[in-house]
Amino acid sequence: MGAERPGTTGLFTLKDYEEAAKARFDQGSWDFIAGGAGQERTLAANLAAFDRVRLRPRVLSGSGAPDTRTTVLGRSWPVPIAVAPMAYHTLADPEGEVATARAAGRAGLPLVVSTFAGRTFESIAEAAGAPLWLQVYCFRDRSTTRQLVERAERAGFEALVLTVDAPRLGRRLRDLRNDFRLPDGMVPANLTGGDYASPSAHALTEFDPALDWSVIDWLREISSLPVLVKGVLSGADARAALRAGVDGIVVSNHGGRQLDGVPATLDVLAEITAAVGGVCPVLVDGGIRRGADVLAALALGADAVLLGRPVLHGLAVGGENGAAHLLELITEELVEAMALTGTPSVAEAGPALVGAEPEATPAPGAVRTTPAAGLRKAELHGSVSDPVLDTMNFLNEITTRYPRAISFAPGRPYDGFFDVEQIFTHLRRYLDHLEAQGASPGQVRSALFQYGPTSGQIRELIADSLRKDENTDIAPESVVVTVGCQEAMFLAVRALISGPEDVLLVSSPCYVGITGAARLLDVTPTAVAERESGFDCADLEAAVLAERARGRRPRAFYVIPDHSNPSGTTMPLQTRLDLLDLAQRHDILVLEDSPYRMVSPGQQLPTLKSLDRHRRVVQLGSLSKTLFPGARVGYVVADQTVVDADGRTGLLADELAKIKSMITVNTSAVSQAVVAGMLLAADCRTSELNSETAAYYGDAMRVTLEELAKQFPAAEREALGVRWNEPTGGFFLSLTVPFLADNAALIRSAEEFGVIWTPMSYFYPDGGGEHAVRLSVSYLTHREIADGTERLAHFIKSQSRTARD
Numbered sequence: 141m142g143a144e145r146p147g148t149t150g151l152f153t154l155k156d157y158e159e160a161a162k163a164r165f166d167q168g169s170w171d172f173i174a175g176g177a178g179q180e181r182t183l184a185a186n187l188a189a190f191d192r193v194r195l196r197p198r199v200l201s202g203s204g205a206p207d208t209r210t211t212v213l214g215r216s217w218p219v220p221i222a223v224a225p226m227a228y229h230t231l232a233d234p235e236g237e238v239a240t241a242r243a244a245g246r247a248g249l250p251l252v253v254s255t256f257a258g259r260t261f262e263s264i265a266e267a268a269g270a271p272l273w274l275q276v277y278c279f280r281d282r283s284t285t286r287q288l289v290e291r292a293e294r295a296g297f298e299a300l301v302l303t304v305d306a307p308r309l310g311r312r313l314r315d316l317r318n319d320f321r322l323p324d325g326m327v328p329a330n331l332t333g334g335d336y337a338s339p340s341a342h343a344l345t346e347f348d349p350a351l352d353w354s355v356i357d358w359l360r361e362i363s364s365l366p367v368l369v370k371g372v373l374s375g376a377d378a379r380a381a382l383r384a385g386v387d388g389i390v391v392s393n394h395g396g397r398q399l400d401g402v403p404a405t406l407d408v409l410a411e412i413t414a415a416v417g418g419v420c421p422v423l424v425d426g427g428i429r430r431g432a433d434v435l436a437a438l439a440l441g442a443d444a445v446l447l448g449r450p451v452l453h454g455l456a457v458g459g460e461n462g463a464a465h466l467l468e469l470i471t472e473e474l475v476e477a478m479a480l481t482g483t484p485s486v487a488e489a490g491p492a493l494v495g496a497e498p499e500a501t502p503a504p505g506a507v508r509t510t511p512a513a514g515l516r517k518a519e520l521h522g523s524v525s526d527p528v529l530d531t532m533n534f535l536n537e538i539t540t541r542y543p544r545a546i547s548f549a550p551g552r553p554y555d556g557f558f559d560v561e562q563i564f565t566h567l568r569r570y571l572d573h574l575e576a577q578g579a580s581p582g583q584v585r586s587a588l589f590q591y592g593p594t595s596g597q598i599r600e601l602i603a604d605s606l607r608k609d610e611n612t613d614i615a616p617e618s619v620v621v622t623v624g625c626q627e628a629m630f631l632a633v634r635a636l637i638s639g640p641e642d643v644l645l646v647s648s649p650c651y652v653g654i655t656g657a658a659r660l661l662d663v664t665p666t667a668v669a670e671r672e673s674g675f676d677c678a679d680l681e682a683a684v685l686a687e688r689a690r691g692r693r694p695r696a697f698y699v700i701p702d703h704s705n706p707s708g709t710t711m712p713l714q715t716r717l718d719l720l721d722l723a724q725r726h727d728i729l730v731l732e733d734s735p736y737r738m739v740s741p742g743q744q745l746p747t748l749k750s751l752d753r754h755r756r757v758v759q760l761g762s763l764s765k766t767l768f769p770g771a772r773v774g775y776v777v778a779d780q781t782v783v784d785a786d787g788r789t790g791l792l793a794d795e796l797a798k799i800k801s802m803i804t805v806n807t808s809a810v811s812q813a814v815v816a817g818m819l820l821a822a823d824c825r826t827s828e829l830n831s832e833t834a835a836y837y838g839d840a841m842r843v844t845l846e847e848l849a850k851q852f853p854a855a856e857r858e859a860l861g862v863r864w865n866e867p868t869g870g871f872f873l874s875l876t877v878p879f880l881a882d883n884a885a886l887i888r889s890a891e892e893f894g895v896i897w898t899p900m901s902y903f904y905p906d907g908g909g910e911h912a913v914r915l916s917v918s919y920l921t922h923r924e925i926a927d928g929t930e931r932l933a934h935f936i937k938s939q940s941r942t943a944r945d
């Protein structure tokens with residue numbers, strides 16, 4: 141090796157290498173290297189966490205040429221970067237780890253050699269020009285592990301890195317689908333016997349699944365080398381590792397290849413470095429693709445980073461030279477990032493670099509706060525680590541990362557309807573209305589500037605609009621004005637679910653707002669699966685009976701009856717009547733959420749609330765689609781009677797208001813005033829205010845359906861297995877595709893085809909929807925819909941071919 145291969149010139153970033161490398165692998169091997177476990181959320185999160193970082197430079201710092209040297213386990217490294225352990229470098233280049241060792245050696249960087257290296261420890265050691273460490277998987281048969289360790293130690297390896305996140309291999313769907321097997325003749329060069337062709341099958345039978353911290357003592361018995369553990373993701377485990385006497389910790393989620401859904405490594409790094417407190421070195425890997433990423437990791441307390449997949453990309457593109465060039469690139473980028481942020485040395489990269497430390501100089505005598513308290517995410521409420529609460533962030537991140545992509549993801553109103561000046565007109569109209577009703581100037585002032593009634597000051601107007609728009613006759617006292625419909629959901633779930641035996645049922649697929657609100661309250665909803673045709677009462681009844689049989693108490697069922705989010709389905713009139721009857725028979729409430737009804741064209745079916753003869757329906761109201769979302773004004777209609785222990789009665793709305801008083805006190809008076817002004821403009825007929833919007837969204841849906849039909853003529857649609865529903869209103873439709881519509885597919889769609897959508901699986905509390913996507917039509921112009929549909933069709937056709945091959 142050493143000869144210049146074609147392809148290393150003209151490559152300026154690690155991303156360039158990734159793109160160039162792809163063509164050099166067969167699909168199975170590429171997927172084995174590139175892929176992660178499950179829906180690849182953690183794989184994507186690793187990258188996204190670094191993408192989110194914004195470095196904060198210090199200017200005129202006089203720091204001169206940056207010093208990138210660092211010391212790890214008593215050895216000086218020229219740059220705080222080493223190569224992560226990866227199985228079978230021979231997949232990327234016939235020389236495998238021997239070529240990598242030479243490349244890393246040229247840069248003076250350590251290489252962590254995998255238990256499953258494709259070349260012998262001796263040959264790697266002979267080629268190496270920098271420290272070698274051995275990554276250890278502990279087998280059920282300890283003598284195999286012992287022999288590996290002894291052999292590496294004899295070959296001059298300097299440390300052991302025990303991988304602790306792999307009692308078995310993660311569920312790597314790409315490998316399962318490809319039925320991935322190592323190419324003929326490729327074997328782990330330092331292991332004998334055994335069937336290694338399928339890495340996951342081998343791990344299942346051979347890895348020790350019952351390891352505990354005593355394994356560190358065992359390694360100490362068989363070897364004198366320092367021991368690091370790789371795969372720590374919490375401060376609690378970092379402390380346990382210190383107690384077990386480790387010499388170093390590698391914060392890692394195995395590059396998203398083990399448990400999908402665990403956090404990005406960057407997101408837990410500060411927690412772990414705080415827990416370790418400098419007692420031993422902390423290294424981190426996962427998603428590092430730029431010099432700036434290395435600097436961000438150092439800023440959050442890492443001593444060095446490990447670089448994974450990119451090294452294999454370098455190797456595949458140009459063998460030893462490719463890998464060496466790639467390591468040079470990231471080193472140069474690090475030097476540049478340090479110079480441009482005024483960071484003179486590795487040791488001086490601190491949390492202020494990533495904006496994590498208060499910068500104010502304390503006044504003389506003032507109490508100093510300690511820098512970066514390092515709260516542990518694992519010790520915060522579980523909801524903050526729940527993927528449900530992250531789905532929208534992920535979509536936002538994708539949208540920001542690919543600004544030129546056309547996005548069918550956001551369920552937001554079309555911007556073209558908003559006119560800034562109108563806000564003032566609406567506000568003025570409401571103030572005039574108050575005056576006309578006899579309010580004194582002082583009262584008008586208070587209505588705007590003061591705390592207001594918790595239940596809201598525009599309840600009469602909302603009740604009036606419900607009467608005129610929806611034929612629902614309710615007393616204003618049964619309305620609570622909320623901060624958007626989201627608060628209405630939170631109040632309803634908080635009040636109705638009083639303990640672990642109470643059950644919230646949700647129609648599934650389901651709007652994430654309700655599952656998220658439930659999660660905040662430690663409520664796990666019971667999903668009632670929709671059929672292809674939509675919700676069916678028989679399924680709800682079966683779920684209610686099943687919960688009763690388990691000794692639990694079904695309390696409420698959440699549903700969007702009109703043009704549902706996400707599926708776009710609408711509940712027929714007869715089903716509405718049956719649902720109310722079922723609610724009465726089984727003594728449950730129905731939480732009705734219907735934000736799209738009034739912005740849909742044509743005659744709409746009556747709301748559940750308007751058909752409700754027994755006060756079974758709690759209506760969760762939103763004005764975000766009908767008026768504007770920036771107001772954050774919604775409401776809840778809760779006219780149910782509540783009886784206390786002394787037999788006194790009140791309304792559920794009163795109880796909800798009590799809860800609200802401790803969350804938001806009252807909904808913004810200014811927002812209520814603007815909303816009220818809008819309602820007054822149309823004599824409280826929201827339908828009148830929305831005749832133009834309903835027609836616009838109706839057209840958007842029609843155009844989308846026409847464009848889809850154009851892109852997928854009937855025969856082709858059939859052959860591909862692509863189909864979609866045809867909602868008559870609302871913002872969303874559901875499209876079924878013949879491949880896994882997961883985050884990885886979404887990233888490919890955004891990156892290579894410039895179109896973004898929402899994986900339907902986000903909306904299934906119990907799993908499902910893996911082969912469907914949600915398309916939102918509300919936010920785009922007709923031109924964008926046409927272009928976006930064309931791009932989507934290209935993506936679907938290409939992805940279907942890949943899935944078939």
Ligand SMILES: Cc1cc2nc3c(=O)[nH]c(=O)nc-3n(C[C@H](O)[C@H](O)[C@H](O)COP(=O)(O)O)c2cc1C
Pocket residue numbers: 172173174186224225226227254255256275303370392393394395396397425426427428446447448449450
């Ligand atoms: C193809 C491949 C093979 C890997 N093999 C191993 C291994 O044998 N042992 C191990 O501890 N980690 C292994 N890993 C995980 C890496 O050590 C590292 O944690 C991860 O790749 C870092 O993320 P990055 O690829 O985003 O840089 C492997 C990763 C890849 C991509």
